[in-house]
Every structure is written in structure tokens, then in C-alpha cells.
Amino acid sequence: MSHSKNSSLPADQLASLATLLSKLTAAALGTTSSGATHTTFPKHARLDGSKSFANWTRQLCLCLADDIRSYVLDDIVPDNWTALQRSARDAVARNIIANSIKSATVLAVFDKIPTAELTAPKIYATLKSHYAPDDATCTLELFSRLWGF
Structure with a gap:
């Protein structure tokens, strides 16, 4: 939208209108704020416990737009x-995370998060604390494999 000298609207109102028009256009086209219409998480990469966490995280990174990825991780x-953009992007990320889990046990982890704190970053951090192996465990597994040869 260009601003002419004869315009009766201040620049900030023009910017607001341009943003609103952009959002309306995106809504009419059925796209989300991240530009994707729907993200399908591959069945082979869905989270079902600690053994699949690393692969799940890699696939999650591929499914999320750059700005949403840094927000979630x-x-x-x-x-x-x-605030509206944050809410919309959080909803997109929560939907992708929820659709990427195939285990009722993993989904039960969500119950440990207070409803007021149920954001995508909190969900990811909680899943990570439950299913990502810590450094000590990784080191022990590495030594075990090395000594096993």
C-alpha cells in the first residue's frame, strides 16, 4: 500500500490497515500465520517414548517455520x-506437537502442565525433560558401546 501526500490517513493507520488486509487475505486463502495450510507429521517420526525423541525433534524442526521453531525450542x-500473532503461532505449534504424538503415555505428560502454562515452548520443554536422555546417560551408553567391541 503506498502513501500519497494527499492521503487523509496517518502512516500508522495505513500500516494497521495494510496488516489487517494481509491477515484477511491469508484467512481467505486458508493459510495460517506461518504460511502453511496444514502440516502433516510423518507417522514414522511420531513421538512414542525416549527412543524416538531425537528423531521426533529433528522432524519437528522441519515442520515448523523458522520463527515458530525458535519460539518452541x-x-x-x-x-x-x-499478542495476537504470538497466540496464533502458539496454536499452530501446539497443534503440530499434539498431532506428532502417537502414545497415550506421552500425551499423559501434558496433564502435568497447568492449563494456564500450556504453551508450545512449555509442552516441548516438558516432553524434553521426560524423554530426552541426559548427558550422563548418553556418556554411559557410549562407553558401553565402546567397551562392547
Whole structure:
């Protein structure tokens, strides 16, 4: 949208209108704020416990747009996100995470998160704390494999 000298609208109102038009266009096209219409998580990479966590995380990274990925994995909220954008992107990420889990046991982990804190970064951090092996476990497994040869 271009701003002419004869326009009766201030620049901030024009910017707001341009943003609104962009959102309406995206909604009419059926796209989300991340630009994807629907993300399907591959069945072979779904999370069902600690053995699949690393592969699940790799696939999750591929399914999430860059800005949403840093939000989910590192809890980094870009400065230019509005509260509405954050809410919409969090909903997209929570939907992708929920659809990437195939185990009722893993889904039960969600019950440990208070409803008020049920955000995508909190869900990922909770799943990571339950299913990602810690450094000590990885080191022991490595030594076990090395001594097994």
C-alpha cells in the first residue's frame, strides 16, 4: 500500500490497515500465520517414548517455520510479534506437537502442565525433560558401546 501526500490517513493507520488486509487475505486463502495450510507429521517420526525423541525433534524442526521453531525450542519470542500473532503461532505449534504424538503415555505428560502454562515452548520443554536422555546417560551408553567391541 503506498502513501500519497494527499492521503487523509496517518502512516500508522495505513500500516494497521495494510496488516489487517494481509491477515484477511491469508484467512481467505486458508493459510495460517506461518504460511502453511496444514502440516502433516510423518507417522514414522511420531513421538512414542525416549527412543524416538531425537528423531521426533529433528522432524519437528522441519515442520515448523523458522520463527515458530525458535519460539518452541528456545522460548524466544521475536520483538515484532503482537499478542495476537504470538497466540496464533502458539496454536499452530501446539497443534503440530499434539498431532506428532502417537502414545497415550506421552500425551499423559501434558496433564502435568497447568492449563494456564500450556504453551508450545512449555509442552516441548516438558516432553524434553521426560524423554530426552541426559548427558550422563548418553556418556554411559557410549562407553558401553565402546567397551562392547
